[in-house]
Every structure is written in C-alpha cells, then in structure tokens.
Amino acid sequence: MYRKTIATAVAAILALGLGACGNANDARTADAGSTSQSQTTKKPAEKKPVEQPADLTGTWKQTNSGSTDSWMEAEITADTITVQWVSDNGDTKSLYWKGSYNAPDKAGDWKWTSQGDTAAMQASLLGSQDATKDFTYTKADGVSWETTAMGTTTVVKTAKQ
Structure with a gap:
C-alpha cells in the first residue's frame, strides 16, 4: 500500500508538471503572437536627433x-x-x-x-x-x-x- 501511495503521488506530480509546462508554452506562444501582431500594427515613430547649432567657441x-x-x-x-x-x-x-x-x-x-x-x-x-x-x-x-x-x-x- 505504501508503494501504491508513492506511485500515485509521483504520477500526480508528473501530471501537474507536464500540465504546467503545456500551459506556459501556450501562454508564451499566445503572447508572442500578440506581441508580433501589435508590433506590426503599432510601430513607434523613429526620432531623429535634433541638430544643434555649432559651438564655435x-x-x-x-x-x-x-x-x-x-x-x-x-x-x-x-x-x-x-x-x-x-x-x-x-x-x-x-x-x-x-x-x-x-x-x-x-x-x-x-x-x-x-x-x-x-x-x-x-x-x-x-x-x-x-x-x-x-x-x-x-x-x-x-x-x-x-x-x-x-x-x-x-x-x-x-x-x-
């Protein structure tokens, strides 16, 4: 019975671990998709440095x-x-x-x-x-x-x- 409890606990931990990995990957993939989508639609304007008058001193x-x-x-x-x-x-x-x-x-x-x-x-x-x-x-x-x-x-x- 002791072996059965340990085997069940290990199986539960593995199931939770694999499930957590799958969710993390799905979340990253979803985030990556939304990031790339937002990057293609919303590009920040490039700012050119403002040219300053020459310092002639x-x-x-x-x-x-x-x-x-x-x-x-x-x-x-x-x-x-x-x-x-x-x-x-x-x-x-x-x-x-x-x-x-x-x-x-x-x-x-x-x-x-x-x-x-x-x-x-x-x-x-x-x-x-x-x-x-x-x-x-x-x-x-x-x-x-x-x-x-x-x-x-x-x-x-x-x-x-």
Whole structure:
C-alpha cells in the first residue's frame, strides 16, 4: 500500500508538471503572437536627433596657409572674435581683427558680420582697417573670412583646435 501511495503521488506530480509546462508554452506562444501582431500594427515613430547649432567657441587655426611656421588663428568667445597673424612657429602673434560675435542660433552653415574694435586694430601694425568683416562657418571649411594684405585677397579657412 505504501508503494501504491508513492506511485500515485509521483504520477500526480508528473501530471501537474507536464500540465504546467503545456500551459506556459501556450501562454508564451499566445503572447508572442500578440506581441508580433501589435508590433506590426503599432510601430513607434523613429526620432531623429535634433541638430544643434555649432559651438564655435575656441581656437581656430588656418588650414590653407601654405606655410608650416606662419598662419592665421581666430579665438572665438561667447561674444568676441579675435584674429591674429601667427609667425615664428607660434612665437609671434600680431592682432589682425577684433570684433563682435553672435553665436549661431540655428544648425547648419552660418554667416555673420562682425563690428570691429577699430581702436584696438589701429594700434596694431598688421590690424585690419575695416569697420566690419564678414565671417562664415561651414562644416567643410570651418570658420572662414577674406583677408587682404599687400593688395592680395585670400579666403582663410580654419579648423577648430
């Protein structure tokens, strides 16, 4: 009789165990079906990251100077842009431009006209004589501007350092 009770208990446990497995599989299959069905009918909209205006603050070094020991360099702060002639491999700097700067408020290419600090530039032998200067920012050319020296005008292109 003792064997009969043990055999009945084992049979009951096996029956419950197999039944539970079958129900779990059925539930998973039903859930998987409803999940895939809801995924095909309700796809969340993909969000593209919002492109931010470029942060131009910092130092921008000329990339098209044609010389290894002299170039132009722009320093942009929150509200000013200062451009220096750099020579002697960086040992000598002379002011070329100092003026206003308004940071971009939109993403993409950007242009602005800087109002020059004419008093500061007049004190520099290599300072610009212009009251305003146009600057441009593009991903390809960095910050750029036209510079005229000794009758020759060139577009200075830079990269952020």
